[in-house]
Amino acid sequence: MATSPLPLPPFFEPDRVGEVWRVPYQQRASQARDWAITHGLTAAAADSFRLALLLIDVQNTFCLPDFELFVGGRSGRGAVEDNVRLCEFIYRNLGQITTIIPTLDTHTAMQIFHAEFWVDSAGENPPPMTLIHYDDVVQGKWRVNPAIAPSLRPSAYPELQEYALHYTKTLDERGKYPLTIWPYHSMLGGIGHALVAAVEEACFFHALARHSPTRFEIKGSHPLTENYSVLSPEVTQDNTGRPMAQPNRPLIQALLEFDGLIVAGQAKSHCVAWTVADLLTAIQAQDPTLAQKVYLLEDCTSPVVVPGVVDFTDPANETFQRFAEAGMHRVQSTTPLADWPGLG
Numbered sequence: 001m002a003t004s005p006l007p008l009p010p011f012f013e014p015d016r017v018g019e020v021w022r023v024p025y026q027q028r029a030s031q032a033r034d035w036a037i038t039h040g041l042t043a044a045a046a047d048s049f050r051l052a053l054l055l056i057d058v059q060n061t062f063c064l065p066d067f068e069l070f071v072g073g074r075s076g077r078g079a080v081e082d083n084v085r086l087c088e089f090i091y092r093n094l095g096q097i098t099t100i101i102p103t104l105d106t107h108t109a110m111q112i113f114h115a116e117f118w119v120d121s122a123g124e125n126p127p128p129m130t131l132i133h134y135d136d137v138v139q140g141k142w143r144v145n146p147a148i149a150p151s152l153r154p155s156a157y158p159e160l161q162e163y164a165l166h167y168t169k170t171l172d173e174r175g176k177y178p179l180t181i182w183p184y185h186s187m188l189g190g191i192g193h194a195l196v197a198a199v200e201e202a203c204f205f206h207a208l209a210r211h212s213p214t215r216f217e218i219k220g221s222h223p224l225t226e227n228y229s230v231l232s233p234e235v236t237q238d239n240t241g242r243p244m245a246q247p248n249r250p251l252i253q254a255l256l257e258f259d260g261l262i263v264a265g266q267a268k269s270h271c272v273a274w275t276v277a278d279l280l281t282a283i284q285a286q287d288p289t290l291a292q293k294v295y296l297l298e299d300c301t302s303p304v305v306v307p308g309v310v311d312f313t314d315p316a317n318e319t320f321q322r323f324a325e326a327g328m329h330r331v332q333s334t335t336p337l338a339d340w341p342g343l344g
Helices: 025-038 078-092 134-138 157-173 197-210 249-257 271-286 288-293 313-325
Strands: 051-056 099-105 217-219 260-265 294-297 329-331
Touching: 025 197, 051 271, 078 197, 078 260, 099 197, 134 157, 249 271, 260 271, 271 288, 271 294, 271 313, 288 294, 294 313, 313 329
Parallel strands: 051 099, 051 260, 099 217, 260 294, 294 329
Antiparallel strands: none
16 A cells, blocks of 8 residues: 655644634535545545544543643643644545444543542542542542432432442552542533544544544443543443443454554553553454554653653553554654555
């Protein structure tokens, strides 16, 4: 699939990637049709090599500096810089990308990782970034807010409290991150939930130029579990052993059916890393050589860095190195696809 990169369309404005604005759909639709004719783009259904681009949580809430969980990386502008390169990558490789699959972290107010779910002995909610361990729940430092119980499990507050014990204990026993109270973010129906405008525009343009619908995937909406990975929630069974939120097996299988899979998005240290880890687990259970079809677009993802507080850059790089040792490829968006291992 050694094809020369395309030029950037004249409407693309890198300086606006870090802003919120309305995509002019009708105008872009007309331009996409003309662009396909000018550059000889064919329908994606005819691709002999099917290449997917998985975009993890490229949403305003994570990617714009004024929003709730902006991923700044060490540069302080990480996600914005990543998305400039990501848009350029999509436009330059429009003819080779078969399908774009953006995931949307999707939340409502009363979820287990939001403050309203919990109260202390005085009835106060925990502040953002509070960590809640199993022992905290056992000792009564934090308990489920009785006011929200009717909306989640009517007439069953004791059952919900038992579930809270089960949930925090499960996280501790499995060595996962403790339950974190996150700021309200990616709220369904809100601006933060939306894709970054420039990235949405690129996806829309690709869909029409290649006659390939953008495949959106929702994750994180179950009220009783965290869902860092796109492919699997943190806890899948309740305290009675009943199935709850389940792994997204249809998506896992769909991803593995492509000839090549490119992964980008936010954050490298969290949702991207855990998604790729789940994908690798599925690959190793099915056929370890499938790892060679996965490409990690490293200059289009950044780790969580809070200056003076925490820096996940090194752990993220170590995790990506483990992925590479398993057969995946660490690549740059500025390298022509023809020079990527297995694509030349």
